[in-house]
Amino acid sequence: MSSYLTLIPFIKKYKWFYLWGVLSLIMVDALQLAIPEILRRITDALQFGTLEKQQLFMYSLTILFIGLLMMLFRFLWRILIINSSRRMEYELRNEMFEQFLRLSTSYYNDKKTGDLIAHATNDILAVRNAASGGIITFTDALFLNLAAVTMMILTTNLKLTLIALIPMPILAFAIYQFGASINQRFKIVQEAFSELTESVQESFSGIRVIKSFSREEQEIHLFDQSNENLFNKNMNLAILFGTFSPTIQFISSISFFITLIYGTQLVMNHTITLGSFVAFNGYLASMVWSVPVIGFVINILQRGAASMSRINKLMEETPNIVEASDAIDLRNVHGHIEFSNVTFYYTTDKVPILKNFTFHIDPGSTIGIMGPTGSGKSTIPTLLLRLYDPDDGEIKIDGIPIKDTSLRSLRDQIGYVEQNSFIFSASIYENIAFGKEDHSKENIEMAAKLAGLHQDIVSFPETYNTLIGERGVTLSGGQKQRLAIARALVKNPPILILDDSLSAVDTQTEERILEGIKSTIHAKTTVIIAHRISTLKYCDKILVLDNGRPSEYGSHEELIKLDGFYAYQYYQQMLEDEIT
Numbered sequence: 001m002s003s004y005l006t007l008i009p010f011i012k013k014y015k016w017f018y019l020w021g022v023l024s025l026i027m028v029d030a031l032q033l034a035i036p037e038i039l040r041r042i043t044d045a046l047q048f049g050t051l052e053k054q055q056l057f058m059y060s061l062t063i064l065f066i067g068l069l070m071m072l073f074r075f076l077w078r079i080l081i082i083n084s085s086r087r088m089e090y091e092l093r094n095e096m097f098e099q100f101l102r103l104s105t106s107y108y109n110d111k112k113t114g115d116l117i118a119h120a121t122n123d124i125l126a127v128r129n130a131a132s133g134g135i136i137t138f139t140d141a142l143f144l145n146l147a148a149v150t151m152m153i154l155t156t157n158l159k160l161t162l163i164a165l166i167p168m169p170i171l172a173f174a175i176y177q178f179g180a181s182i183n184q185r186f187k188i189v190q191e192a193f194s195e196l197t198e199s200v201q202e203s204f205s206g207i208r209v210i211k212s213f214s215r216e217e218q219e220i221h222l223f224d225q226s227n228e229n230l231f232n233k234n235m236n237l238a239i240l241f242g243t244f245s246p247t248i249q250f251i252s253s254i255s256f257f258i259t260l261i262y263g264t265q266l267v268m269n270h271t272i273t274l275g276s277f278v279a280f281n282g283y284l285a286s287m288v289w290s291v292p293v294i295g296f297v298i299n300i301l302q303r304g305a306a307s308m309s310r311i312n313k314l315m316e317e318t319p320n321i322v323e324a325s326d327a328i329d330l331r332n333v334h335g336h337i338e339f340s341n342v343t344f345y346y347t348t349d350k351v352p353i354l355k356n357f358t359f360h361i362d363p364g365s366t367i368g369i370m371g372p373t374g375s376g377k378s379t380i381p382t383l384l385l386r387l388y389d390p391d392d393g394e395i396k397i398d399g400i401p402i403k404d405t406s407l408r409s410l411r412d413q414i415g416y417v418e419q420n421s422f423i424f425s426a427s428i429y430e431n432i433a434f435g436k437e438d439h440s441k442e443n444i445e446m447a448a449k450l451a452g453l454h455q456d457i458v459s460f461p462e463t464y465n466t467l468i469g470e471r472g473v474t475l476s477g478g479q480k481q482r483l484a485i486a487r488a489l490v491k492n493p494p495i496l497i498l499d500d501s502l503s504a505v506d507t508q509t510e511e512r513i514l515e516g517i518k519s520t521i522h523a524k525t526t527v528i529i530a531h532r533i534s535t536l537k538y539c540d541k542i543l544v545l546d547n548g549r550p551s552e553y554g555s556h557e558e559l560i561k562l563d564g565f566y567a568y569q570y571y572q573q574m575l576e577d578e579i580t
């Protein structure tokens, strides 16, 4: 329950809402307890034949008035408490999303999307329930219980009260036991639900693969298994719930049974009046209702606490990549890049991806990087962008260690086109303008032209406003790549990195794009990671990586002469071109 401590700032912020809300709630309860008192007076007057018409009219009118006040106060507490819990949910969700974006790339390496979504949905919902329903019902039940017992003792009979309360400890124990099992089964249901959501998400994302491999039957079977698992877990919970209510009701009825036997005797021997007996039953009914509710509330609060501790854990995560407190802004970059003795592991228990890697790129030059798959090519821009930090060594831009620069200014200097860039479900325009806040229509069109995409865009019915992704048209692999290039070019960055980003484009288009970039954007340091020699031959120098270490370096001609990996790839690709 200590996990709720993090909610204190929220509660403090909305303390007046909560305070007035709880007071209104207590007013509702107090008014509710006045009704058995009126019934006592009416019954007594009826029993002793003293009830006058005008008195009955007044009592009825009072009950009506109480009903009206209860309506008003109920409305008030609902508005006040539900409103503040919704505000809390809103703020908590915003804070969580900000934290998600603050966390470093490595955080996402071993996290399931379904679990992350569950934090933002189920966990926040459970906390909101605890902060609204939980608090309301807890206050409600606690006050009602205490007030009802006090009224029973003060207005009726202490002994009858004590005897009627005998089953209450059994009731409390049963509720506690049920509560623990319900909580556990509820958690299992949540896990099964998360598994099902994950599997549905995967099926939607991989629908093309499923269809092209005719895996529909197997996927339906797998889904059926997950769904059946969820059904079984839900049934387990339902059975427990099904047993819970009747058991609780049965134990509660023992209280009425005792009251009926002992209470009627007290009436018959004139220890209490008939009116007191009626009122006593009214108080008992309020109590019997509220005892199980306390059990439920404890569940809601426990569930909320479990969710809150998961949220706290997430909020306490610190990003691996942090800015120095005196970080400087990188400005007017010339594009000199230097890697000195860089060693890097994605996971420390595995082999290093880059080993003592030392390399430098002159400003304004175009450098190609090639090497076998998995040799660490894409890791180089990842480190340059500080998506990860090296375990050893240093990286500098224009002589400034990138660790000393602000993340934003560093990333603003680099236009990085990933192997498989993500395309958002938005318009083409918005996708290109993504990385540049102060863009103009001309900038966007210029970038699209340079990336060789403009002609494709104008052939779409709504040109630049055409929606793409889930809500719109589907782009071809080559169009996606060119869109990603346009997105990087619109930033007009001093350093441009194309990571296998022309592989789905034919060689003539590729030639046009690279020529365009070279002739239009002067003095840009360009790094081209590629497997195709046709792409690399535009580069001033080419670095061949092998197992995280430079193995060859030189111009196209120099590397051919060297007769190593590059030359082998060159002849191999020439042969393929001749055959096709």
Ligand SMILES: Nc1ncnc2c1ncn2[C@@H]1O[C@H](COP(=O)(O)OP(=O)(O)OP(=O)(O)O)[C@@H](O)[C@H]1O
Binding pocket: 109, 346, 347, 353, 371, 372, 373, 374, 375, 376, 377, 378, 379, 380, 419
């Ligand atoms: N996020 C990650 N977590 C753990 N390991 C990773 C991660 N990204 C890449 N790796 C591993 O690091 C190694 C180098 O990956 P990298 O992407 O740099 O290779 P690459 O030379 O660009 O390969 P390719 O030509 O296939 O794109 C690979 O073995 C890869 O499995």
